[in-house]
Amino acid sequence: MKKLLLLSSIAVFGFSNLIDAQNVDFGLKTGLNISNIIGGDLDRNNLIGFHIGGFAEIELSDKFSLQPELLYSRQGSEVENSLKVKVDYLAIPVMAKYYISEKFSIEAGPQMSFLVNDKVEFNDDAIPDAETDAASFDFGLNVGLGYNVSSHLLAQVRYNYGITTISENPDITNSVFQLSLGYKF
Numbered sequence: 001m002k003k004l005l006l007l008s009s010i011a012v013f014g015f016s017n018l019i020d021a022q023n024v025d026f027g028l029k030t031g032l033n034i035s036n037i038i039g040g041d042l043d044r045n046n047l048i049g050f051h052i053g054g055f056a057e058i059e060l061s062d063k064f065s066l067q068p069e070l071l072y073s074r075q076g077s078e079v080e081n082s083l084k085v086k087v088d089y090l091a092i093p094v095m096a097k098y099y100i101s102e103k104f105s106i107e108a109g110p111q112m113s114f115l116v117n118d119k120v121e122f123n124d125d126a127i128p129d130a131e132t133d134a135a136s137f138d139f140g141l142n143v144g145l146g147y148n149v150s151s152h153l154l155a156q157v158r159y160n161y162g163i164t165t166i167s168e169n170p171d172i173t174n175s176v177f178q179l180s181l182g183y184k185f
Contacts, residue, residue, distance in 0.1 A: 023059040028052075029069070029156070029182030037077035037085060038162075040170030047084060049074030051091070051178060065105075067095040073113070075176050084121045087134050087166065087174075089113035093142050105146040111160055113138040113174075132167070138174055139164045156180040 033049035053071035060066060069092065076086040093111040100106060118132040144158030162174035 025057045025059075025184040026054070027057070027154075027182050027184040028054050029071075029154075029180045031156075031178055031180035033073060033075055033176050033178055035075040035077065035174065035176040037166070037172045038175045039165075039172035042079055044077040045080055047076040047078050047086070049076065049086075051180070053091075055182065057097070057184070063099050065097045065099070067093075067097055067107070067109075069093050069095070072116070073176070075174055082123060084123075085132055086117075086119055086121065087115060087132065088117040089138060090116050093160075095142060095144070097146060103148040105148075107142070107144045107146055107156070107158065109142055111140045111142050113140065134166045135164065137164065138162055138166055140174060140176075144178075152184050154182045154184065156182065 030052040031050065033051055034046050035049055036044055036046050038044075051071045051073040053069060055067055055069040058066045058068075071091045071093070073089045073091045074086060075089065076084060078084045091111055091113040093109060095107045095109040097105045097107045115134055115136045115138070118134045120130045120132055122129070140160045140162045142158050142160050144156055146154060146156045148154050156178070158178040158180070160174065160176040160178065165171045165173055
């Protein structure tokens with residue numbers, strides 16, 4: 001937890017030099033996660049989860065901006081009629097945004113995620129919930145689209161592809177599709 005707090009502080013202070021010189025909007029966002037764990041032999045179904053957190057959009061020019069975020073994200077997978085794997089992360093995506101028009105943007109960037117909670121929920125009540133053997137760190141790449149509905153309201157669609165394995169036996173990674181609504185202050 002101390003490492004997580006330290007990394008979050010470094011990220012915030014690291015962007016402070018950019019914030020001094022640029023136009024910056026702060027906001028909150030929340031939305032739907034449709035996630036799955038890919039790899040291995042099991043057939044898995046998508047798990048519906050959520051994400052919630054804050055962001056800053058730092059305008060670098062008329063067409064480019066940088067959007068660091070700090071999100072709590074519920075992800076995982078479901079094995080039909082058997083169990084649900086839920087992994088909760090503190091995610092730090094840093095999105096580069098290119099505005100095609102005044103309201104429409106294409107977004108891409110890396111995401112670092114730190115495991116906060118993990119558990120396996122069995123459909124059979126006789127079997128108690130258990131922890132997974134998930135890695136404490138996950139790195140992924142994001143691509144997406146954004147639309148500024150108004151000067152305060154925004155909508156985003158994003159896909160996160162996990163690069164690092166969350167478990168090595170078998171090698172499995174995260175795959176998350178996100179739909180978000182945000183509010184800029």
